[in-house]
Amino acid sequence: MKRSRAVTIEMPIMSFETDYQGIVNNTEFIRFVERVRYALSKKYGFSFKQVRSAKLWAVMARVEINYRLPGHFEDILQGTGWVEKVGRTSLTLGYEFHLKATRRLIADARQVLVFVNNRLRPTPIPAFIRKRL
Numbered sequence: 001m002k003r004s005r006a007v008t009i010e011m012p013i014m015s016f017e018t019d020y021q022g023i024v025n026n027t028e029f030i031r032f033v034e035r036v037r038y039a040l041s042k043k044y045g046f047s048f049k050q051v052r053s054a055k056l057w058a059v060m061a062r063v064e065i066n067y068r069l070p071g072h073f074e075d076i077l078q079g080t081g082w083v084e085k086v087g088r089t090s091l092t093l094g095y096e097f098h099l100k101a102t103r104r105l106i107a108d109a110r111q112v113l114v115f116v117n118n119r120l121r122p123t124p125i126p127a128f129i130r131k132r133l
Contacts, residue, residue, distance in 0.1 A: 006082035007043045009036055010100065013075045024071040030063065033095055033109050036081035040093065044132050054126060055118050061090065062112040069099075069106040076100035086133050089122040090114045 017028040078098045085092040095109040117123045
């Protein structure tokens with residue numbers, strides 16, 4: 001997929017996102033990924049209400065995070081997300097997190113979402129979603 005349709009947001013690292021040394025706790029990257037995914041869905045014109053009204057849910061099937069360098073309290077992260085692959089029932093999203101001040105890559109991630117119906121069975125991505133991707 002084209003990274004030209006990527007979205008980038010800025011996120012200051014807050015004290016409650018760090019450990020006692022002031023380094024970002026690894027579990028916080030799940031939240032950072034989710035914040036970028038939300039911004040990405042808005043860029044593509046999706047609302048969670050739309051998807052729910054179609055009786056669909058996008059459930060997390062997999063998350064991979066590669067930690068490259070530490071981030072610290074009061075650093076500004078730039079999180080970028082994009083669509084990597086559109087499958088029959090799944091969507092793979094890619095992410096990178098850079099420090100704004102130095103542009104250094106501190107983490108990258110991949111997330112696989114599977115669309116399921118109200119019985120939690122994988123279901124093909126509907127045309128109204130697929131055409132926007």
